[in-house]
Amino acid sequence: MPNAPVTSDQALLLDHQLCFALYSASLAMTKLYKPLLDELGLTYPQYLALLVLWERDGITVSELGDRLFLDSGTLTPLLKRLEAADLVSRLRDTTDERRVLIRLTAAGRALKNQARRIPGCVLQASHCSVDEARALTRQVKALREQLLA
Structure with missing residues (x-):
């Protein structure tokens, strides 16, 4: 059962938005x-x-x-x-x-x-280990699948 929706003003803070975190990370990655x-x-x-x-x-x-x-x-x-x-x-x-x-x-x-050479450059810039990058990729892909379902 999903968690109850958050209705406070805190839920509307930009820094609390998953969509903005993904969007701004995507912009940074593209850059x-x-x-x-x-x-x-x-x-x-x-x-x-x-x-x-x-x-x-x-x-x-x-x-x-x-x-x-x-x-x-x-x-x-x-x-x-x-x-x-x-x-x-x-x-x-x-x-x-x-x-x-x-x-x-x-x-x-x-x-x-x-x-x-590109994946190595991206990994180095992210300061993530290979395992961390793979785990993050799995999480984002799982989120995408849940959103598309």
Whole structure:
């Protein structure tokens, strides 16, 4: 049974808002990533898309959208920019022309080697141990799942 809602003015203090803590942490994280990704010529959403493709190449646009929690209207321009940069190619599935497959190009695969240093830089900046970062990631993912349920 959930806890009773807090109704005092204390509940409306900005520093007591979980949403603000997550939002401001997200802004700080994006700010940290920017110079690291600028070196690779990527935006943060492009980096996220490549992370998915480095895990599993040749997925559909809808599978990528599911992994990133993005709709096709947001993904299409992102993928067009990655394609223009020769990092991915988009191909119609020969078995079902409604599906578009995304594949890494040689340049997209090679960029993975340059990106390998980024997680370590982020970990160092966070002053978290690997175990602490993994635990925090699990907590935030569990929160996301609870909110989506």
